[in-house]
Amino acid sequence: MTSSPLFVQVGQLARRSVVRTLRQPVNIVPSFLFPLILLSVNVGGLSAAERLPGFPGDSYLDFALAFTFMQGALFATTNAGTDLARDIQTGFLDRLALTPMRSAALLAGQLAGIVVLALVQATLYLAVGIVAGVRPESGAAGILVIVLLAVLIAIAFGAIGAFLALRTGSGEAVQAMFPLLFVFLFLSSMNLPRNLIETDWFRAVATVNPVSYFIEGIRSLIVTGWDGQALALGFGLALAVGALSLTAASLALRGRLVRA
Amino acid sequence: MRSFRSVALGVAWRGIHNAFTNPAILLPSMLFPLFFFTAFAGGLSRIADVPGFDFPAGYTAFQFVFVFLQSAAFGGIFNGFAIARDFESGFARRFLLAAPQRTGIIAGYALVALVRWLATAAVVTAVALLAGMEVLGGGVELAGLLGLGLLVNVAALLWATGIAMRFRTLQAGPLMQVPVFLTLFLAPVYVPLELLQGWMHTIATLNPATFLLEAGRGFIAGRPVEVAAAFAVAVGAVLVFTVWALRGLRSAEAAG
Numbered sequence: 001m002t003s004s005p006l007f008v009q010v011g012q013l014a015r016r017s018v019v020r021t022l023r024q025p026v027n028i029v030p031s032f033l034f035p036l037i038l039l040s041v042n043v044g045g046l047s048a049a050e051r052l053p054g055f056p057g058d059s060y061l062d063f064a065l066a067f068t069f070m071q072g073a074l075f076a077t078t079n080a081g082t083d084l085a086r087d088i089q090t091g092f093l094d095r096l097a098l099t100p101m102r103s104a105a106l107l108a109g110q111l112a113g114i115v116v117l118a119l120v121q122a123t124l125y126l127a128v129g130i131v132a133g134v135r136p137e138s139g140a141a142g143i144l145v146i147v148l149l150a151v152l153i154a155i156a157f158g159a160i161g162a163f164l165a166l167r168t169g170s171g172e173a174v175q176a177m178f179p180l181l182f183v184f185l186f187l188s189s190m191n192l193p194r195n196l197i198e199t200d201w202f203r204a205v206a207t208v209n210p211v212s213y214f215i216e217g218i219r220s221l222i223v224t225g226w227d228g229q230a231l232a233l234g235f236g237l238a239l240a241v242g243a244l245s246l247t248a249a250s251l252a253l254r255g256r257l258v259r260a
Numbered sequence: 261m262r263s264f265r266s267v268a269l270g271v272a273w274r275g276i277h278n279a280f281t282n283p284a285i286l287l288p289s290m291l292f293p294l295f296f297f298t299a300f301a302g303g304l305s306r307i308a309d310v311p312g313f314d315f316p317a318g319y320t321a322f323q324f325v326f327v328f329l330q331s332a333a334f335g336g337i338f339n340g341f342a343i344a345r346d347f348e349s350g351f352a353r354r355f356l357l358a359a360p361q362r363t364g365i366i367a368g369y370a371l372v373a374l375v376r377w378l379a380t381a382a383v384v385t386a387v388a389l390l391a392g393m394e395v396l397g398g399g400v401e402l403a404g405l406l407g408l409g410l411l412v413n414v415a416a417l418l419w420a421t422g423i424a425m426r427f428r429t430l431q432a433g434p435l436m437q438v439p440v441f442l443t444l445f446l447a448p449v450y451v452p453l454e455l456l457q458g459w460m461h462t463i464a465t466l467n468p469a470t471f472l473l474e475a476g477r478g479f480i481a482g483r484p485v486e487v488a489a490a491f492a493v494a495v496g497a498v499l500v501f502t503v504w505a506l507r508g509l510r511s512a513e514a515a516g
Contacts, residue, residue: 041442041445041446043460044446044456044459045448045449045450045451046451047458047460048307048312048456048457051311052306179288182295186295186298186299186303187299187303191303191304192306196306198306202298202303206303
């Protein structure tokens, strides 16, 4: 790799990341199944919410489908973090530090596996939703935008996982953060629209929680069609969280490479 | 009998000491129910406005009963993790070698699960009361709710013990958790059974956990319903999973 340009370095590490992700069914199968199980449980249990005055749309399935993408992104966080932590624990990162590899290549390569996983997840969730009767109001173009936003969110979350791994160097520590990240999901507008959340403090937390806007961005394309504000907030916050988490991960990587 | 009791108390003392002196073990089992309570009772309270929802004690109490019984079940499951960890570290094998009456080991783990869950249940109840939960049931009814919780806790512990003793690794954790998670969430968690529709209504009607939830909610609302069925389900689960756990113990003994 001595004289290889950045894109070659990224390509080689990306290939390794993608192959490693696809070779670990134990890691990726839950990221497909659990969101769909939770979706079916929530739709079965909360479909009565359709009868609340002001509930958007007429199907709780349409409303709830967006949450599966967020749960998938959460799995991306732990997958990315756990894989990178394993590289640290096995000494792979130290060996890479002896090469002229650029730190940007390592992060980009690492996240490539997450991008592939997010693409497959988004396609699966949409396919299951459509088979179950979801018809996105934004049409075929909207489906592409949903996939794009889902991938962007997965990259942002994946970078958080990478940051945690680089800071702690422990896969167990990354896994232990899973419940904390889950709290962000539950304290959002995942189950009801914010204007129908009755408890004041809960509505306030959901309003400042970026996860609400990720969900509402995807949900708007399914339930209401093309909603510029929801999309601007969804994409804007996904880009902002992604930029922050990538910067934090880059700094953590630099610190770890210096120590190596 | 004395050796059974001394083994049970020895295992229980060690487990309780470990749990209450190690926040990393105790906190998750306390935080998860609080988190679910917050998310469900706080985020979904508007569900009480759905036509047909007529639970007299309000949505906070409605969700409290689910979280109370869920914490009981997962209190047992978390202890199953501890048993699996004991096998991985080799400690459980030393228990098996040293114990003159090995069934006392299971009883000891069950005591740990009960003590840990009682602490969790106290915290969850205190938080629910601070959040303004209405309790319309009297002392006998609340004792009934506590009794159901204790039985659920022991049944879940015995289920997890059977898994832990057969597989003897923490990697069997999902096998302990997932069936319990699905059984609980395929019951009327968010709305009463009458408001569920389609396949979910069918499954919830057949799901034994529905009796537990309905009886628990009846207790807290001061209108007991399905009491005999709920206790039959809970006692039945304890009996079945006692056999399951004892056979797991035999499996662990055979593995050496």
